[in-house]
Every structure is written in structure tokens, then in C-alpha cells.
Amino acid sequence: MARHAAGSPAALSHLCRDGVIVVKVGGDVDSAPVLDEVTELVAAGRPTVLVHGGGIAADELADQLGVAREVITSPDGTRSRRTTPAMLTVLTLALLGRVKPELLSGLRARGVRGVGLCGADGALITASRKPVIRSVRDGRTVLIRDDRSGRIEHIDPTLVRLVLEHDVVPVVSPPVSDAEGNLLNADADGVAAGLAEALDASALVLLTRVCGVLADLDEPSSRLREVGPHHLAGDLVRGRMRHKVRAALRASRTVGRVAIGGGNHHRPIRHALSGGGTWVCEGSVA
């Protein structure tokens, strides 16, 4: 991929079909360069969906409010937030009341209209509560039954499409909702991947603190140019990155180009799509 291909919004067509781009920005990423690039994409007429998490903001707020937080490790080594009912309340506050309005303000400051949505808006994302979660603690597997995490069952992108048709950027995040209206936590990478599938997007980019999937977490130069299903089989991909890769792999079945890349970068979206991050593909990258 030629370096100049990443230089302008029009050049994006070389990287992926003209269609919807779904960008997930992690809480550990400086949002300014992402919002700058989203602004360019919208100006170029490219429909763009912004998805966000808010783990760091939620952790801060949990500490301020005295709500205990815990990370659980599943038997396959995936690490997740333990979502007690109190933590779900904190997450909802942080995602909808802090992170999302900051992103909307940032878009507005750049002359872009955004609309904040969560899974509970317009029946956008329906999930079912995971009845039991397995966690490995001190080498033993324990069962957690009161967790408020959801498995995404259905995505109805009607509302997102409607917003996109009016040149407005949907700014989407957890929580999601079950069919009875109960809020549930969901992984933001999974939300982004699911939305990309439901929208038949041409690209999905997961932006994070590191520059892609690293073979050695402490060594940026160990970035893998591409990952596939076999990378999940071993323990090369660890911790929270497993969520991203798993979600990205699933989306890659239908989404033209899927990449995990560094957010703290000039034009991070095109940088990741043009090979500056890690491409994720069930087969081989076209």
C-alpha cells in the first residue's frame, strides 16, 4: 500500500469500498486526532459511525463513588470487567454522562453534528443477560451469577442508518438492553463489530493505545501485520486484546477491511486501514 494512499479522504476508497466506516475509539486514546479525521471523512461525504467505551472514566468514577471494581479472567484467558449492579450504574453514568457528551462536544467544536446513542436507544442493541460467568481465581474456576453483562442477540440499525442519511455521526456505546428494557453491559469492541456487520460496513477500525496486536506487549516493533483465527488458538493474543481480535475476526466475515490500530496518531483511521496497524481477517487479507 503506497504511503500517499492514506493522505486524503478520497484516497480512502483505495483502502476500502465506499460505504460506512465504523470506528471504535478506546478510553485510553486521545480523541482529538480521531475526531479531526472523522470530521474530514464526514466532509468528504463518507458515512462514519463512532463507537466508544469508557473503562477508564468508569474506573475513575467508581473510585470517586466508592464502588468496588474487579477484573475477572475467563478460562481462556480473556479478561473482562466484573459488572455488579453497582458497577453497571457507574458504567452507565460514565459512558452516557461523561465520555459521550465529551465526544459530541468535540464533534460540534469541529462543526460536525453527532447524535449520542446507546444500545437502549430505539431498540438498537438487544442482549440477553449471561446467566453464569466463569472466572478463574487462584487457579480455580468459580461461577458468578449476578453479573450484569449481556450477550448481544440482535442489532437493529434502522436508527443509525436514519442518522447517517442526514449527515449526522452516530456516537454509539454500551450499555445495551434486554428485551424488557433492563440495561446490561457489553464489550464496546463487540458493539462496534456487531454494528459494522449490521450496517454492512466497508471498514471497521478499532483504535487503541498500542499500535496494533503485539507479539511482545512491551515492544511496539513486535506488531503483527495481520492476524487470523489461528492467532487466538494459542496464547499469543492475551488479556483484553483477545476481545478485540475475537470481535474483529467475526466482523471480518462480512466487513471489507478490519483493522486494529493505534489511536494516538495523525489520521489514525487511515493509518490503521493502510497497514499501519494489524489487519484482522478470517482468511488472508485481500
Add this chain to the structure above:
Amino acid sequence: MARHAAGSPAALSHLCRDGVIVVKVGGDVDSAPVLDEVTELVAAGRPTVLVHGGGIAADELADQLGVAREVITSPDGTRSRRTTPAMLTVLTLALLGRVKPELLSGLRARGVRGVGLCGADGALITASRKPVIRSVRDGRTVLIRDDRSGRIEHIDPTLVRLVLEHDVVPVVSPPVSDAEGNLLNADADGVAAGLAEALDASALVLLTRVCGVLADLDEPSSRLREVGPHHLAGDLVRGRMRHKVRAALRASRTVGRVAIGGGNHHRPIRHALSGGGTWVCEGSVA
């Protein structure tokens, strides 16, 4: 107005033109009967906008987070929340992260799709920061210069109309935003009134803890059946109720029927519109 006129959604046409109904539900109101009635209205094909504040939730959260709260009294006796930058953060958390998702969950539980919006979504409500606020303290007028309250300058109801056209209930609240994307507080009654005007609504109902405008705050039987501009001239309408009456009066110039009524009531919307609350009208009630 016959009592049975308030009994069914269809009968609402006797109370106000077939058009948009804007309902503002106060934080001191049990939302269940309001959501029940909104569900009936939506089922009857009546486009309905729900507006909410969240003062009580914000006060609770401010106390939990150790953020000082203060009520200021303007020279005309209107009482308002002092919106320091820290309080704006708390308000945004409480309104968008607690009150709004609860209302969306409540609608979803009733099979109704809602979409949460604040003034910063889709450039819905643009305000300018009030540079100076006058407050009376111990009989002296002091000037407050760092307040984060906004005066609503412009409402663009495009997004709200779009949502209504798809049988989705917009659930709208402060904060609002200035043109540069800075969040600002705004009075939720003012937001409801402004939206009702911008949507050319046929009815505006402000639901609160008390059954309407009371001549004697401790005596529900002192409810005024109707108020006009002359009621604001004296000190009959005091405290926060002045906000409601002022906003309602302004809206009544274009909105067919405007009422302030009690929220903790079966079918509170029709109850208020049919004379169970206080009608607000610049002239005389038709």
C-alpha cells in the same frame, strides 16, 4: 370540560389539536404513570416528546461526589441552581447517565422505542452562556461570572421530527451546547417550552409534584385553574414555579394548549390538559 373527555387517547383530540404533544416530567414525579400514558398516546399514533430534568438525581450525585451545591435567587425572586463547572459535570452525569437511561428502560419495558437526546445532539439546542448572573444574598445583589448556564438561542427540531416520524419517542433534556460545543445547563421547563414552540406542538404539559400553580404552597385546594401574565407581575408565583409559568406563558403564544399539572396521578397528561391542573395562557383560555 366533561370528565370522560380525559378517558381515552382518542378523546385527547377534544383537548388539543391532533399534533405533537410535549410532556415534561420533573425529577420529583413518579415516572410510571407518565410512561404508561405516553405508551397509550404512541399506540394511538400521537407523536409525543418526553422532556426531563433531573435536579434530585443531580443533588444526590453531587453529595456522593462531594460537589457543593447552591441555589441562587434572582432579584425577581426566581430560584435557580448555581451551575459551577463542577456542578455542570455532575448535572450532565445525572441527566444523561442516570435519569435518561431509566426513562428509556421504562419505555422499552412498555414496548415503546425511545431515543435519548440532549441539546448537544445534532445541534438540537444552541445556547449562549449567560456572562453575568445576578443573585440576591442577604439582601444584597451580587454578580456571578463563572456560571455555566445558557440562554437558549436556537432550536433545530430536525432530529426530533425525524425520530417522531419513525414512531420513536424523543427523550430530551439539558445540557445544551453553545455554537462551539461547550456544554451549558438550561432549565428543563425552558427546553420543553422551546421545543413545543419549535415543533409547532398542539400541547405542552409540565408535570410536577404539585397539582398545578398553587396560591398557597401548602394547600392543594388553592390551585389556580388558569394563570396569565398578570400572575407573574406580583409575588403570587414564587420560587421555581416562576420558571415553569414564564416558560409556559411564552410557549402559549403558539402552542394550542399549555398546562402545568401533577405527575403523580393516573393519566396525568390528560388530567392536566382537561382542567385538572393549571392552564397557562397569555390571553384567556379558549
